[in-house]
Amino acid sequence: MLALAALFLAAPSARAQFLSNLEPERPIDVEDATPIPFRAVSAAVDWTYNFRKGGLNDQGPGFSILYGALRNLEVGAADRYVTRPGRNALRGISSGDLELHALYGVLSETERYPAVAARIGVVFPTGLDSRGTDLELGGALTRSFNSIRLHGNFQWTRLGDRLPTERSNRLEGGLAIDFLASPEGRTDTLLLAGVTVRSSLVRNGDDVVTIEAGARQRIGIQTILFGSLGSQVADGSDRPRLRIRLGISHVF
DSSP states (O other): OHHHHHHHHHSOOOOOOSSOOOOTTSSSSOOOSOOOOTTOEEEEEEEEEEEETTSOOEEEEEEEEEEEEETTEEEEEEEEOOSSHHHHHHTTOOBSOEEEEEEEEEEOOOSSSOEEEEEEEEEEOOSBTOOOOEEEEEEEEEEEETTEEEEEEEEEEEOSSOOTTBOSEEEEEEEEEEEESOTTOOSSEEEEEEEEEEOOSBTTOOOEEEEEEEEEEEOSSSEEEEEEEEEESSSOTTOEEEEEEEEEEEEO
């Protein structure tokens, strides 16, 4: 952890990426530490398909909207639906739960320090087979190395309701990298890769490790296509061996 902190602090600041800022699942789980600009609105939709070990695959759409409510303050909402909602509820995956969040930019990136943001979220049980309202507290770091950026995320989740075999508190952390695909510095394609580690849904269960790689392709001044491939390398016999996500976002 000390080495990671030194890496974030040691690099020179780079010019801001021209592609829009990262948000969770657009296309990977890790987000950056920069809120959406003041008064801007970003809307996104995607379709995700999970090829699970054991053959019980599932799929469904995801929706999100972000708004720059104040300078350095982003508020947003997200929703995702999946097939097999009853079985997915046992995995801790909701179908139709509404997630509201606020992301506040505590520090902007400088030559010496990374960008730092604080995040709070509330997940309401509006979906199928949902139980309680969950609280999320976390943070994000972003550090630039010329055309490359590193991101770090961490989050604590408190479940509003749980089964006797489930954890009340869950922790998760993630690291990601993004960089421009063009060696000439064109800002129309961004490549990304990341890894996240989450505590297991059940007591005494193994941690959940997910690896992902993806891309964001600009198709207009403010419109971006995104896609990713991911896989869980732990967490049980029906884990997603392959996750495919494709979507589009637009900034107004």
